[in-house]
Amino acid sequence: xxxxxxxxxxxxxxxxxxxxxxxxxxxxxxxxxxxxxxxxxxxxxxxxxxxxxxxxxxxxxxxxxxxxxxxxxxxxxxxxxxxxxxxxxxxxxxxxxxxxxxxxxxxxxxxxxxxxxxxxxxxxxxxxxxxxxxxxxxxxxxxxxxxxxxxxxxxxxx
Amino acid sequence: xxxxxxxxxxxxxxxxxxxxxxxxxxxxxxxxxxxxxxxxxxxxxxxxxxxxxxxxxxxxxxxxxxxxxxxxxxxxxxxxxxxxxxxxxxxxxxxxxxxxxxxxxxxxxxxxxxxxxxxxxxxxxxxxxxxxxxxxxxxxxxxxxxxxxxxxxxxxxx
Numbered sequence: 396x397x398x399x400x401x402x403x404x405x406x407x408x409x410x411x412x413x414x415x416x417x418x419x420x421x422x423x424x425x426x427x428x429x430x431x432x433x434x435x436x437x438x439x440x441x442x443x444x445x446x447x448x449x450x451x452x453x454x455x456x457x458x459x460x461x462x463x464x465x466x467x468x469x470x471x472x473x474x475x476x477x478x479x480x481x482x483x484x485x486x487x488x489x490x491x492x493x494x495x496x497x498x499x500x501x502x503x504x505x506x507x508x509x510x511x512x513x514x515x516x517x518x519x520x521x522x523x524x525x526x527x528x529x530x531x532x533x534x535x536x537x538x539x540x541x542x543x544x545x546x547x548x549x550x551x552x553x
Numbered sequence: 554x555x556x557x558x559x560x561x562x563x564x565x566x567x568x569x570x571x572x573x574x575x576x577x578x579x580x581x582x583x584x585x586x587x588x589x590x591x592x593x594x595x596x597x598x599x600x601x602x603x604x605x606x607x608x609x610x611x612x613x614x615x616x617x618x619x620x621x622x623x624x625x626x627x628x629x630x631x632x633x634x635x636x637x638x639x640x641x642x643x644x645x646x647x648x649x650x651x652x653x654x655x656x657x658x659x660x661x662x663x664x665x666x667x668x669x670x671x672x673x674x675x676x677x678x679x680x681x682x683x684x685x686x687x688x689x690x691x692x693x694x695x696x697x698x699x700x701x702x703x704x705x706x707x708x709x710x711x
Binding site for chain 2: 437438439440441442443453461462463466467468470471474483484485486487488489490491492493494542
């Protein structure tokens with residue numbers, strides 16, 4: 396485990412603090428076969444994720460990680476490297492999620508995030524929505540997953 | 554656990570078999586506090602998900618489930634109630650995911666799915682994309698999560 400990326404800036408705690416264009420990188424996420432199989436047995440029990448023998452004969456040649464496992468590990472990394480201090484990250488939703496490449500045992504992933512929008516709410520003046528574009532690449536610099544995440548953030552009290 | 558919804562139809566194994574408008578319901582998904590905390594400790598370790606005392610003083614009053622846990626449990630239910638037989642469900646992506654309501658200990662969720670599109674690929678004539686609109690409601694019939702899932706499906710070999 397490496398330490399979180401040093402951002403050398405105070406945490407952005409309020410919508411008013413958000414700097415559109417701010418980008419940061421997560422920690423390396425190492426994928427191993429046992430963890431891929433363990434997650435999938437609980438949440439995505441398909442042969443391509445849980446059965447190395449079946450997977451060896453299948454279209455990918457190895458087990459591949461459930462896309463939901465990748466998403467969950469990226470969420471943990473997000474909590475661990477958040478530029479928002481100890482602010483709770485309340486996800487409102489996601490857009491344009493693509494699982495564009497198989498994730499295999501031995502892969503190491505990195506998530507890169509960029510704040511692409513910070514918009515006050517029209518109906519609730521005390522809060523707003525921050526959108527963060529997330530791109531997850533593997534050790535070959537291929538994008539394995541991407542999405543845009545919307546989180547809720549409050550405005551600084553007057 | 555109830556049995557999967559009886560669809561009284563042969564599984565749709567190929568893109569050519571897909572019936573747009575076909576809808577099915579999953580099994581009840583019971584949420585309990587221990588499982589909410591266990592998942593979040595691994596993948597979304599924020600006080601609102603893992604610390605009942607902190608959560609009691611927070612905006613929700615109880616721990617709430619990580620949205621990623623709800624998504625993962627809905628994936629398991631999808632595998633268990635698939636109308637596609639033993640076909641592997643290869644997710645290409647998601648659109649318009651919204652976590653619209655907190656999920657709490659004691660909640661029981663149900664996923665309803667409807668096939669909204671089946672489209673052959675322009676570049677790869679042996680396959681196509683099937684889109685499935687997923688709506689997850691709680692015991693009060695409030696929608697807690699929704700998204701549109703795109704999966705890859707092959708055409709029937711000639």
